Amino acid sequence: MSFSYYGELCTEVYDLTKKIGQSFNGDIEYYQARLKSCKGRILEAMVGSGRVIIPLLESGLLVDGVDYSLEMLESCRRHCDARGLSPILIQADLKVLDLPNQYEAIIIPAGSFQLIEQRAEAIEVLRRLYDHLESGGRLLLDLFLPGEDYNSSNVGKWDGTATFHCPNGDIITMEGKCVEADLFFNQYKVDYLKYEKWRAGELIQTELQRFALRWYGVEEFKFILESIGFADVTISADFEFGNPPTHGKQQFVYEAVRK
DSSP: OOSOOOOHHHHHHHHHHSOTTOOSTTHHHHHHHHHTTOOSEEEEESOTTSTTHHHHHHTTOEEEEEESOHHHHHHHHHHHHHTTOOOOEEEOOGGGOOOSOOEEEEEEOTTGGGGOOSHHHHHHHHHHHHHTEEEEEEEEEEEOOOOTTOOGGGTTOEEEEEEEEOTTSOEEEEEEEEEEEETTTTOEEEEEEEEEEEETTEEEEEEEEEEEEEOOOHHHHHHHHHHHTEEEEEEEETTOTTOOOOSTTSOEEEEEEEO
C-alpha cells in the first residue's frame, strides 16, 4: 500500500483527536496567513476529515479537497454540511492526480506528505502537484524528523494501547506495532495499527491499518523541490515564516513557487 489508508475506525479516532479547527503549534494560523491574499482556487491535498480546510473556507477562501480515503472524505463532507459549506471534495490517488482545475496554491498540512511510503512515488506526487499549479502558484507543506523514540530496536514490539471514548459510549482501543524501520539509510518506518471497537464490554468491530512514514533531510527536500522545477523555496521553522531551522526537533514548513 503506497498510502496510509484511513478506514472507518481510524477515521473515528482521527475525528476524536484532530477536531475541526484544532491548531497544532499554530499550523492553521500559519496557513491562513500565508493564503489570505489568494483570490483563486486552493487545493488541500490529503484533506482528511476537515480540520484545516473548514477554517480556511470559513475565512472566505475558495478551497477544494482531495484524499485517498473515502471514509475521511465522508467525514469531511459531514462536517462541512453541518456548517453550511459545500467545497469540492474529490477521492483520488495523488500519484495519478488529474483534476480539471489549476490552483493558485496547494497545501499539505500536518506532515501528511510523509505518509507516502515510497520515495519515487512521493516525487511523482510532487510532479503532479506542480502540474496542477498555475504559473506563479505556490506549494506549501510541513514536514518533521523522527524523534528519539523512533528506534530500529522497536521492530516487532507492540508499543502500548491508547483508548478513545466515542460520544455514544463506545470505546475504541488502538495498539501499534513497528514492523519495519530503516531510519538512517532509507529513512522510513512502518507500523501496523490495530483498532478495536467495544460496546458494553463486547468487541463489535476491528480494523488493521498499515501506517508508514518517510523522512527527508531539511536540505534534501529543498533539492527535490528544485529538481522538479520549483523555485524560490523557503524553509521556515515552527510555523514562523522566514524563521530558519536550527535543530531537528522543529517542524519545517516549505513554500515553493511554480516557475
